[in-house]
Amino acid sequence: MSVLPRILDLPLPHVRLSALAWGPDDGPLVVALHGFPDTAWTWRHLGPHLAECGFRVVAPFTRGYGPSDVPADGCFQVGALMADAAAAHEVLGGDERAVLVGHDWGAITANGLGAHERNPYRAVVTLAVPPFPAMAGVTPGVGEWARMIPRQVRLSWYTMFNQLPVLPERNLERLVRHLWRAWSPGYDAAEDLDHVLASLATPEQRSAAVGYYRAVARPWAVPAGYADWHRTWTAMPTVPTLNLHGADDGCLQAGFARRAAPRMPAHGELVVVPDAGHFLQLEQPAEVNRLVTAFLEGQTQR
Template identity: 65%
Template sequence: MAPDASPATAPETIEVPLPSVTLSCLAWGPADGPLAVLLHGFPDTAWTWRHLGPLLADHGWRVVAPHTRGYAPSGVPRDGDLHVAALMADAVGVHDVLGGDERAVLVGHDWGAITANALGAHPASPYSRVVTMAVPPLRAMTGSSPLQLARQARMSWYTLYNQLPLLPERTVERLVRHLWAVWSPGYAAGEDVAHVLAALREPAHRSAALGYYRAAARPWAVDPAYRDWHRTWTGTPTVPALALHGAQDGCLHPGIAERAGAVLVEGAGHFLQLERPDEVGRLVTDFLAS
């Protein structure tokens, strides 16, 4: 149980076996409810959904939040693929294994948001709606001012750092603590950082989490099994979609996100679902009920 979870909001843990990896998932809500799959990003874990998960469960959803491939207690993928296309396939696999239907929705933050946007753009996606946080559709982030782009280039230094061999693995604890402090200034992230460091305790898991960035820089290396998913990995959803963004996000410039159609949440940084859980919960439940 997470330290701040009461018995009423504590999740159960379920295992979802997929062709190349078994995902360990947190779950809330009635087993026969419509499926809501919640995907975390970096550097984070499924515990990032400890507020939104119980709220959606109270609204009748069967909420499933995987620790995505490479993050313990989920496995390191046997095929070694860490492209967004593989994350898309995993999200579809969760839907299939758990018997999701046409009501299913996908919610994602950071890398989870990229995955949700990509699936929202793919005609074979089983998800009827998507909600994304902290990363709006990649193709929508155009037309920003030179000043915004220059600032974003400085903010995105870590994407280049994570391309280096070995050094990011050796300094992952320092990197995780720094990013939480800079991306969500003022938020007490001790519990969340502890979850991340536990998920990345083993070298193979560390390399897998950092491998998301390395794979993104090598789109030509996607496994053939995921190439059809890969074609929309930078796409804009064609299903109903809601994009949310912290107005004080230190990871992706809020002005760029707003121009891309995101709703800004005041008083929140990058991890808005933790910093402003009531406001984010209201926006998400209103959207899903509309």
Template identity: 55%
Template sequence: MSAEPSTLSVELPELTVSALTWGPTDGPLALLLHGYPDSAWSWRHLGPALAERGFRVVAPFSRGYAPSGIPADDDFHIGALMHDVIGIHRVLGGDGQAVVVGHDWGALTANALGAYRRSPFRAVVSMSVPPVPAMVRTDSPPAVVARRLLRQARMSWYMLFNQIPGVAERSLDRLIPRLWHDWSPGHDAAEDLVHVFDALPTAAHRRAVLRYYRALTRPTRPLARYREMHDAWRHAPTVPTLYLHGVDDGCMQVGYAGSVRDVLPDDSRVELIDGAGHFLQVEQPEAVNRLVVEFLTR
């Protein structure tokens, strides 16, 4: 099986989605969702591994990331991201054997799809961002909760910076390499950064990817067609889920992973990846590939 992906385009009502793809076209569908600041190329290791086990692997560039389009409706709420994924599943003829894998923003989306009552996916793999109920649990001692919140607030400074119109867009050339350096200590991100900036070729694309954060933190509602899906993002998956987190993650502290298993259904797993930070799928691909393949082919 070639490690080099093919490409495809999926026409959705709101935009055209471009994707990398591996594996047979008649295999069970595996949709791989990237995060920020990243691109579909971060699945260049996992994609071929799943293809070797017979999956039809499709890794879309999320709305706003080139070569996918910028959505005409300008909606970047999680419900809109879920809607895109379900739309891809429908257009590609996915069935009840389909699975979804997500990292960072892709993990938020995958977690929400796992919680959505009409989701077409039988299993979820989520990386680096836990389901929301695991992050808001308060059953630890108050001092531990307070320290964790304070530390995470310091780590999440970039979310506030990304709210500043114009300034944030103009700063991405410096900000993105810094985030990769801080979030995945010791990882040589040169190849990854080429792909990231290829996905942000214009000011419109840069504004679009920052709209994810602005939609999350500002008191706005998604468009009506996305609201039912969007309501699921604060809940934990109800389908079997594998959660992976890098021990050295500089974006989302590993301490939150301790509560994840308590909010997941039976047949779920939580694994910590040694020697990996936030972008664990490119830092420790052999370990990540093994765990994901084992979980999805049980």
């Protein structure tokens, strides 16, 4: 399904975000956050589907990704992303039915916000990144450990590359194209790449996207205004949580998700989606739409 969205302007306290929107203004709010290297257009299947089900879906281009602004405070810590997501709920007039959806960095943001006592969202749906506490206790067998850990180190090379000065920005287009091929093998990402490269067209935007990774390596640099939000960015969500993971994910191996599934809390569920890589919402939209819709309808009817 492909339905053209409306364009919204979200004047948040620390940054102005542009967003795509589908569905009725009086429907239960779903705020959907994208990751790297991606844009709000990653929700072009889920957004119209949920809109048909009566939900109001708003998908911001997160801070630094055009046409949203690069924040004047230059902060890309997860606490800042959480603050933006909480502020979006207020600016959009969200109520107790609202749900937060996130993929990749958006998933990290949603998991962290779902663990915070000031979280305004009833539930969270995260894709491609399980809650960190669920993965922290993963203890594969010796043989499986020997396979998974070295491979994951190889898959995660880009996180260290993005710590370098200048080079990531200069090579961002090559990096983006490579990651989409590696993370979702066999998926035709031509449309998505056009959106990503348009969103990261300026040097400032490219530095912003890379800045998410650099910020993680600088935990001491969280500004005071975001420190309280940042406090729970690696904690377990305390609200109902659905996590989806592609079986063929070339970013974070599905083996970690399968091992994390039994460690999800009673209010959480982790589902591995067959025949899907990292961008599962684009590769298997019908199945992702079904799983997310069933979860959301269950939450909003309580």
